[in-house]
Amino acid sequence: AQTVTQSQPEMSVQEAETVTLSCTYDTSESDYYLFWYKQPPSRQMILVIRQEAYKQQNATENRFSVNFQKAAKSFSLKISDSQLGDAAMYFCASRTQGGSEKLVFGKGTKLTVNP
Amino acid sequence: NAGVMQNPRHLVRRRGQEARLRCSPMKGHSHVYWYRQLPEEGLKFMVYLQKENIIDESGMPKERFSAEFPKEGPSILRIQQVVRGDSAAYFCASQAGWQDTGELFFGEGSRLTVL
DSSP: EEEEEEOOEEEETTTOOOEEEEEEESOOOSSSSEEEEOTTOOOOOEEEEEETOOOOOOOEEEEEEEEETTTEEEEEEOSSSGGGGGGGEEEEEEEEESSSEEEEEOEEEEEEOOO | OOEEEEEEEEEEEEEEEOOEEEEETTTOOOOEEEEEEEEEEEEEEEEEEEEEEEEEEEEEEEESEEEEESSSSSSSEEOOOOOOOEEEEEEEEEEESTTOOOOOOOOOEEEEEEO
């Protein structure tokens, strides 16, 4: 069974600063995918970034990047130059290939951006 | 913009009534997932459906909950004899088909309140 753990219920960052959100996961599968989703107050789930486990290179999307440590089963999200619009709940998720391929989510981290 | 459409966005029911939540996947998508989000929690997998077929219902409560995805029309999540603990946001997500391990596209969710 897959599990995803986010150990930081809440984080805060000053506007324009950098913040890192932590995530660890557990899976027995060799082929899997990892995701970070953002959920603003509107509650829409928005994909921020994804990482294929077979790729060693860390994924990057503009101001968002990940630190993927496969051996440690760690998948942290770094947000650079934080903006007020980044304030939201952030969910880490994993998905294996094969079977039902369902996404398994962590409990989330609430990010506050201070002006 | 033919994204994942869910309705109703908000639904209020009294204890013992039935709730029906509808999800129309993105155009061309034939696979649908339902997730439930309790307050202050992450999303929990409920069921995975293909048209006219339930692929994985391991996250569905054994009683009162059912889901379908007919050949024509939206996917329906049905909750009979609702109780206060059913109050949550219910999200639908779709993908194009099998072995599509990329992004799941989420709807905006349906918020159920049981009085």
